[in-house]
Amino acid sequence: DAKTTQPPSMDCAEGRAANLPCNHSTISGNEYVYWYRQIHSQGPQYIIHGLKNNETNEMASLIITEDRKSSTLILPHATLRDTAVYYCIVRFGSSNTGKLIFGQGTTLQVKP
C-alpha cells in the first residue's frame, strides 16, 4: 500500500471549513483514498473514501487531484466535536486482502 504524508496538526475556527491535506504521490491506479478519524479513546470512525472522482457524504467531501497524487478532506462547518486525529490511508479497496495501515495522521483542533 502507498504511503501518505499529512501535516501533524491543524487548527480551525468553529463554524468554518476545515481543509485537511494529504499527499500520496506513489498511489497506484487501483488504490483508493480512505479517511478515518479517531476521537480520544475511541475506535476510528470511517468518514469517506474515493478512487478518482470527488466524493461527498453527510460528513465530509473528498477532493482528489486529477493526477491522484494528493487529496483534501473538507469538513464544511467544523464543530468542537470534530476535534480528532484524522487519518488519510490508501489501500486496495476492491481487494479481499487490502489492509488499513495507519500513519500518524493530522490532529485537528477546532477552536471556539
Next chain:
Amino acid sequence: GAVVSQHPSWVICKSGTSVKIECRSLDFQATTMFWYRQFPKQSLMLMATSNEGSKATYEQGVEKDKFLINHASLTLSTLTVTSAHPEDSSFYICSARVYLGGSSGNTIYFGEGSWLTVV
C-alpha cells in the same frame, strides 16, 4: 454505517492470566476482521488479519502464540492475550471489512476498542 461491537470495553487482569476480547459484526457478515493495538499518544498498529474458518495472518513482530485469534463464525472474532504482562496493557481495537458493491469497493469499520490493564 456497519456496526462493529467489542466486548469488554475495558478489563483489568492479573499478570500471568489470559483475557479474551470479542469482536462482533452486528448487521453484516464479515469474512475478514483485523486486530490492532494502540499505545497512548501513538497511532494504531495492525497486529493480525483474521479470516473466517482459517488461521489468522500475523504482522511481523507479533507473537502468534501470545495473541491467539479465532474467527469461527462470520460475525465473531476473538483475541485472547495469553499469560498477560503489564507491557501488554494497551487499547485493542478490531475492525471488519464490508463489501459495498459496485464501484465503491469495500471499506472497513471499527469497533469501540477495549482497554486492557494488566496489574
